[in-house]
Amino acid sequence: MYKLFVKRIGLIGITNFLVAMNTIILIPILTKNFSAIDYGIWVQVITTFYLVTSVANLGFPYTLIRFVSAEKEKSKIQNTFYTMAVFILIFSLFISTLIFIFSNVIASLLFSGQVLIVKILSFLIFFGTLNSLLIDFFVARSKMKRYSILLLFQTYLMLSLVSFFAVCGYGIILATVGFLISQIIFFIVMTILVYQEIGFKIPEFSKIKEYINFSIPIIPNNVSTWIVESSDRYVIAIMLGTTFLAYYSPGYTIGMALLLFFTPISIILSSILPKYYENGQMEEVMMFINYSLKYFLLIAIPALFILSLLSKPILMILTTPEIALNGYLVTPFVALSAILFGIYGIIMNLIVLEKKTKIVGSIWTIAALISLLNIIFVPIFGILAAAGITLFSYSTAFLISIGYSKKFFRFYFDYTFIFKSIFASVIISILIVLINPIGFYSLLIMIPLLILIYLIIILLLKCVTNKEINFIKEIFKE
Structure with a gap:
């Protein structure tokens, strides 16, 4: 035991x-290829990404672990997962849409006027929120090897794309696009793997009140x-x-x-x-x-x-x-x-x-x-x-x-x-x-x-x- x-x-x-090394590796790549202002904008992108996804996921990734880790019946696992997935999908889409609509205001306040970066960020947040639930499914099922491999894949895919755009001199905007591409690819891979694991079932939403009571706090x-x-x-x-x-x-x-x-x-x-x-x-x-x-x-x-x-x-x-x-x-x-x-x-x-x-x-x-x-x-x-x-x-x-x-x-x-x-x-x-x-x-x-x-x-x-x-x-x- x-x-x-x-x-x-x-x-x-x-x-x-190895995941943390990604952050360390990016520091010299970005600070030596971006101006201090652009590097500061990149920090804001990452900070905002993790802030908004932590709200948009409604606390369900952690709730999933709590309710699924001891569950053995496949139908119950399906119902729990897809109930949470539907709610996260709707809410993350709502949040991302708001950010896209108010991108001018957000950019002038936090991103040195870079409106396009804020619009890219809105898509980043949508996929990042969904990915947070998808990857925690494997934690909930105690599949730690698969979780580790997927986390490394996500991390170093992002590192490779962002580093490529930065080193080649394409600037902060395309570096952010690289981040978005990595999130989309990861979403596709994770969706396929979860489907292979439990299949698909239209959720009944019978226990949504219990999940929300746990997750809302x-x-x-x-x-x-x-x-x-x-x-x-x-x-x-x-x-x-x-x-x-x-x-x-x-x-x-x-x-x-x-x-x-x-x-x-x-x-x-x-x-x-x-x-x-x-x-x-x-x-x-x-x-x-x-x-x-x-x-x-x-x-x-x-x-x-x-x-x-x-x-x-x-x-x-x-x-x-x-x-x-x-x-x-x-x-x-x-x-x-x-x-x-x-x-x-x-x-x-x-x-x-x-x-x-x-x-x-x-x-x-x-x-x-x-x-x-x-x-x-x-x-x-x-x-x-x-x-x-x-x-x-x-x-x-x-x-x-x-x-x-x-x-x-x-x-x-x-x-x-x-x-x-x-x-x-x-x-x-x-x-x-x-x-x-x-x-x-x-x-x-x-x-x-x-x-x-x-x-x-x-x-x-x-x-x-x-x-x-x-x-x-x-x-x-x-």
């Missing part, structure tokens, strides 16, 4: 690493989460200009790379925990939660120190000196925010199992209200204010979720382990300061060396038990 859990985390972990949660994650970029673009957004975004991306270690855990937990919960196996549920917290922090804590101290030289390699010198201090704030979000994301599974999705929405509504402080402080203190408020928002969501969850469930933080991990991270941080690596080859040698030293210290401090070491060895043997 636990071996399968860890194997799946490894599979999704590798997948998400997720929508304000998605919106509030987006406000926390991305509203800073809108405020920066509107009040400081897209050039400052270009300074801010790469440092933010480097910091959020920490979520690489959280995403696979989150995906696996959301698909397997309902099965144990529905069978009353709460001891197993809590075992998964506690191990997930430990594995995440084991990697995330040293990554926080490494990324924070090496942000400047990394950005000097990936971007231009102008962007690196203006944006490297953003990374430490965002990296710590990512750790807090990762812990929250693991704990949140317990709240969702109890179907207490309303509290999730309330948590992120509070965090979103804090994020509105960007409107006051960004014009005064610049992009570092946005980074600081991001940390404040995530800290609030983390603290409230921990306090609420402890009313219903018993989980623990291994504070001894956390202290030892921080101690080992401080040691490697001292080495970074003393050596001060600069340049690609220095970092290429330094980062693996730091990881090795950290692991040695962790083993010497016995942060990982012999039982856990043997368990991991057995997994790799298989």
Whole structure:
């Protein structure tokens, strides 16, 4: 049972690493071929795409996982999937049409007057919303290998097309068209695969009320989460200009790379925990939660120190000196925010199992209200204010979720382990300061060396038990 859990985390972990590399690879390609203004517009396209799709999907992708993961009867799976698909199709078409109609206004406000890009974005949002449900179907059915392959296909198809148009000098508009083409191709492929899996059935809509009652609280949660994650970029673009957004975004991306270690855990937990919960196996549920917290922090804590101290030289390699010198201090704030979000994301599974999705929405509504402080402080203190408020928002969501969850469930933080991990991270941080690596080859040698030293210290401090070491060895043997 636990071996399968860890194997799946490894599979999704590798997948998400490769997916995240797409974002990292695009940074030098776009920043070195676009002006700072055009790169800022690209950031706005991506930010808006994920915002609107998270609303237009009505929270149904996550609802699908909750209601289908433990279901075995094909007709019920069909009815659930196609009920949600119809509602998403209608609503995403409505949202995309509105964006297309008001493209002039949106472009002048957020996209430096690029009306055509906003019109392309409207089509992007339509297909992207449908794709979010289609791909989560395979998560709901615990088909993690297929999910991983499809996610990589989607990611690197987009990377290839966008990179081609950017490197060939076709500009921001055709790069956005490349993004759209990748979404359309992915939609066609996914539709065929889902049809092969479950066929087609006209939905009865008999349980739509239950689905909506579960998903509706997720929508304000998605919106509030987006406000926390991305509203800073809108405020920066509107009040400081897209050039400052270009300074801010790469440092933010480097910091959020920490979520690489959280995403696979989150995906696996959301698909397997309902099965144990529905069978009353709460001891197993809590075992998964506690191990997930430990594995995440084991990697995330040293990554926080490494990324924070090496942000400047990394950005000097990936971007231009102008962007690196203006944006490297953003990374430490965002990296710590990512750790807090990762812990929250693991704990949140317990709240969702109890179907207490309303509290999730309330948590992120509070965090979103804090994020509105960007409107006051960004014009005064610049992009570092946005980074600081991001940390404040995530800290609030983390603290409230921990306090609420402890009313219903018993989980623990291994504070001894956390202290030892921080101690080992401080040691490697001292080495970074003393050596001060600069340049690609220095970092290429330094980062693996730091990881090795950290692991040695962790083993010497016995942060990982012999039982856990043997368990991991057995997994790799298989």
